[in-house]
Amino acid sequence: MRKFIIATTALALSAGLALAQETVRMGTEGAYPPYNFINDNGEVDGFERELGDELCKRAGLTCEWVTNDWDSIIPNLVSGNYDTIIAGMSITPERDEVIDFTQEYLPPEPSAYVALSPDVDLKGGVIAAQTGTIQAAYIAETGATLVEFATPDETIAAVKNGEADAVLADKSYLDPIVAESGGMLVFAGDPVPLGGGVGMGVRESDTELKEKFNQAISSMKADGTLNALIRKWFGEDAATF
Amino acid sequence: MFSFCTDPASLPQLEWFACYLTTGKHMAFYGSFLVVLLLLLVTAPVALAFGFGGAMAARARFAPLRWFGKGYTAVVRGVPDIAFFMFFVIALDQGIEWLRHKIRCPDWEQPIRQGNDFVVCAQAKMPLSNAAQWVHEAYGFTLAVLTFSIVFGAFAANVLFGAMRAVPRAQVETAEAYGMTHRQAFWRITVPQMWIYALPGLSNLWMILIKATPLLFLLGVEDIVYWARELGGAKTSAYSYPHPDWRLWYFLALLVFYLGLTRVSEIVLGRITARLSHGQATLGGQALRKGAG
Structure with a gap:
């Protein structure tokens, strides 16, 4: 009997270990449609949800979605609360010093100003x-x-409410907001090219995980599924690979 | 929720709201009210226990224990809540993982701190990364309860310490004259009588604890403030129920909830005060005696 218990415990433990290495916790913000948002059922939804699930399937990983405030999204990755950041995060040299990025899964896209009127002072205003x-x-x-x-x-x-003269954000986030504001909000000035494409953030020590996701992204780029997904969520005119 | 909710865009106003207010997201919002109540119900007794222990330690005749008791109240009361919450939770979480790492993975060769990263082996993760999401949430909640209890325990310790000293000295002297030991006098005379002196301070703490629950949000627990902000924000047609900025209404609901909660607390605390005042040499006790006579 005792042997049986030991054997089953060992089995359970090793199964636990095997599982422990394959579950990847995906950290996102859940407040940035269409990239990622929490839908009316209370689940993470959006472009990155669909992309992330597909990447995990291709990489053979079990993924679990977690939301975290944007403010502390990098510190909580680094301290191990989840294993990736997939939250519309542009690859920048400053961020790259703290964490690592996979290759980009969205090409660089412009940011834009939105204001109540098209002729606000973008250089001296709030x-x-x-x-x-x-x-x-x-x-x-x-x-x-x-x-x-x-x-x-x-x-x-x-x-x-007039607290600020204009807002600067990713154009694809602003597009539906401007379109549905009933003319209240308009784009101001020219779009600004910022950032170097959007990638997944991983811990610098997690090179193996980064490689798995890099390969999965490459395979989605190669068979055109990534472009189809971008068009689905960001419209037909969106920049693709 | 309801059968007619399949196509929200076509619904008349009343049905739209019936559907809107019963989405999965709203259910999570209502659930978070229970989380706040649960936090209060668990934290209050735990913090009181911490406070009692702290007050006893601060009164101890054994010097190191006394220093510990005094140090605990002085340090925790002196640090801003937010700073303590941020620091303590991260430190505690990493401390637990570090200990588990030392026990479970003794032959791990890489350093735990690699640059910015805090890396422990997979078996030392707390909770394990393959654990269900509710385990992670329960763990976060437990950390929150512990932190709240330590902070409010320090304040309670100070209140109870003062209350123990406020019990008239003559009572303790009488107990000693009857031949009670130090310990007997403490448990039979001081502790039963001190509550009336502690109550004003403790009721204050309870009120502050109620108002401090939105700090849960800082600790990563999805509480009512999180959901009110998330639900109230303007929604485009990416969502099934688009609406403009409704944060005002959601925060108004929170205001009503908190006011109701503090009002109920005030009534209950008033009753406890009346009960504890019986036979006490305080103004309240005096009033009760005159009323009865």
Whole structure:
């Protein structure tokens, strides 16, 4: 009997170990449609949800989705609360010093200003952006006054209630918001090319996981499924590979 | 939820709201109210126990224990809650993983700190990365309860320490004259009588604890503030129920919830005060005596 117990425990333990190495926790923000958002059933949804599930399938990994505030999304990756960041994060040299990125799964895309009227002062006015984004860093350089918010939704609300003159964000995030604002919000100025494409963030020590996802992304690029997915979520005119 | 909810865009207003307010996301929102209540129900007794222990330690005749008790109240009360929450939870989490790592993976060769990364072996992860999501949430919740209890325990320790000293000295002297030991006098005379002196301070702490529950959000627990912000934000047609910025209404609901909770607490605390005042040499006790006579 005792032998049997030991054997089953050993079996359970080793099964646990095998599983432990294959479950990957995917960290996302869940507040940035169409990239990632929490749908009305309370589940993570969006372009990155579909992409992530497909990548995990191709890499043979079991994936579990977790949401985390944008503010602390890098620190919580580094301290091991989840294993990847898949949250519309542009690859920048500053971030690359702290974490590693897979190859890009979205080509670089422009950012745009949105305001209540098309002729606001973008160089000297008050511009809203989400904390810790490439847009926030860019505004700080232009000489405009930067106001930062924790969520992308609050940056839009700030423009609507007059707290900020304009908001700078990824154009694909702003497109549906402007289209559905009933003429209240308009694009101002020219789109600004920022960032070097969007990739998945992983811990610098996690080279094996990074390689698995790199291969999965390559295979999705090769058979055209990635482009189809981009067109599905970002529209027919979206930049593809 | 309802059978007519399949195509929300075509619904008249009343049905639309009936469907909207019963989505899975709203259910999670309602569930988070229970999380807050659960946190209060678990934290209050645990914090009181911490406080009692702290107060006893601060009164101890054995010097190191006394230093520990005094140090605990002084340090925790002196650090801003938010700083303590941020630091303590990360430190505790990493401390637990480090210990498990040392026990479970003794022959692991790589360093635990690699640059910015905190890397322990897969078996030392707490909870294991293949554990179900609810295990992760329960673990986060437990960390939150522990942190809340340590913070509020320090304040409770100070309140109880003062209350123990406020019991009239003559009571303890009488107990000693009857031949009770130090310990007997403490448990039979001081502790039963100190509560009336502790109650104003403790009820204050309870109110502050209620108001501090939104800090759960900082600890990564998806509480009512998180859901109110998430649900209230403007929604485009990427969602089934697009709507403009409704955060005002959601936060108004939170305001009503918290006011209701504190109001109920006030009534209950008032009753406890009346009960504990019986036969006490305090103004409240005096009033009760006169009323009865």
